[in-house]
Amino acid sequence: MYPTKLRRWHSAMIRTCSALVLLACCWTPVFANGLQPFRGPQPVRFLVGTNWQTGLHLIDSSTESLVMARDGWLHTVAADSRQTKMQPTRKRFEPASAMQMRNQLRAEFGSDFDVVATQNFLVVQPRGRGDRWPEMFEDCHRSFVDFMTKRGVQVRHGRFPMVAVVLPDARAMYAELDRLKIDVSRVSGIYANRCNRVMTHDGGRLASIAATVRHEAAHQSAFNTGVHSRVNDTPSWITEGVGQMFEPAAINSAGASQRIGERVNAESMAHLRKTMTLRSSKDLAGWVQRLVDGDEAFRDPVEVHTAYSVAWAMMFYLSERDNEGFADILNFTATRPPFETYRRGQRRIDFERIMGTDTLTFANRLARFLNDLP
Numbered sequence: 001m002y003p004t005k006l007r008r009w010h011s012a013m014i015r016t017c018s019a020l021v022l023l024a025c026c027w028t029p030v031f032a033n034g035l036q037p038f039r040g041p042q043p044v045r046f047l048v049g050t051n052w053q054t055g056l057h058l059i060d061s062s063t064e065s066l067v068m069a070r071d072g073w074l075h076t077v078a079a080d081s082r083q084t085k086m087q088p089t090r091k092r093f094e095p096a097s098a099m100q101m102r103n104q105l106r107a108e109f110g111s112d113f114d115v116v117a118t119q120n121f122l123v124v125q126p127r128g129r130g131d132r133w134p135e136m137f138e139d140c141h142r143s144f145v146d147f148m149t150k151r152g153v154q155v156r157h158g159r160f161p162m163v164a165v166v167l168p169d170a171r172a173m174y175a176e177l178d179r180l181k182i183d184v185s186r187v188s189g190i191y192a193n194r195c196n197r198v199m200t201h202d203g204g205r206l207a208s209i210a211a212t213v214r215h216e217a218a219h220q221s222a223f224n225t226g227v228h229s230r231v232n233d234t235p236s237w238i239t240e241g242v243g244q245m246f247e248p249a250a251i252n253s254a255g256a257s258q259r260i261g262e263r264v265n266a267e268s269m270a271h272l273r274k275t276m277t278l279r280s281s282k283d284l285a286g287w288v289q290r291l292v293d294g295d296e297a298f299r300d301p302v303e304v305h306t307a308y309s310v311a312w313a314m315m316f317y318l319s320e321r322d323n324e325g326f327a328d329i330l331n332f333t334a335t336r337p338p339f340e341t342y343r344r345g346q347r348r349i350d351f352e353r354i355m356g357t358d359t360l361t362f363a364n365r366l367a368r369f370l371n372d373l374p
């Protein structure tokens, strides 16, 4: 149904808007112009509200500094308050332990919520909701790591415990998003890069929001295991293609389904069949080129559905038919220099070099693959 899907696009756009666009628009130009060379992250003390925290000073732009806190949040310090709100320190930067973060979350959410610790997560949920959510997040992450590792993608152990917040209903979730100043409407779950949290709610039928949660959980896993970088500009067809790929339940169950039909994102596939012919690459080629070159279509309400569907198709094709290309494009984009604008021409050059072919031939192969799917 339209609104459900829309919620997911909104959510993905929020992530893009709040983090990547911020980084791309505000931070990059300084470095792209070569005005401030990157010296590598430095430990600092910095002021958040009235509290001094220890963090890692990542980078400066002409207007702000970007600092990562011990809980994995990304904070900004305005350039004109750098002197008063940020000081160098000799203390080593240590990410918060799971125990410290658990205590912090208990204080933050109060006695109406449990904080359940699993191997990789701290799940904040209304009291007495049992293991359903913690198991779901844990399963999603395990399947993600397994899927990526099998295909040669470099996966590292995350530095921060991942936090998933389950609010009791949609209204409580919007209130929480408001509190965090995340401007969003009509979503059933989001991954917010700035606070490194997945947020969703328990007020509807799980089946109706499960695909969204799996999509957002895949973003969180990707950004926490180094499959994507939180501080560089990864093309949206790659990040959203990965998100879309993990929506089907079959990819997230133990020992992902052997049947390709169950791994297909049925909604993306139906949209592609409805909007373009797949018997040739006539329609697809233009889309592949647009997504390889830039992210504009993901921000255009008229085009966003097709952008997500083509992104899914590209990543799914690579993961099924070209493991090397799949691993190489992820490993390459994850290790690009931080805060550097990824320019259109360069995106195309890198894509064609990594795939060993031009976008047109790639689109031909993709069309044949899609046309043959059950």
Ligand SMILES: [Zn+2]
Residues within 6 Å of the ligand: 011, 012, 013, 215, 219, 239, 240, 243
């Ligand atoms: Zn997304």
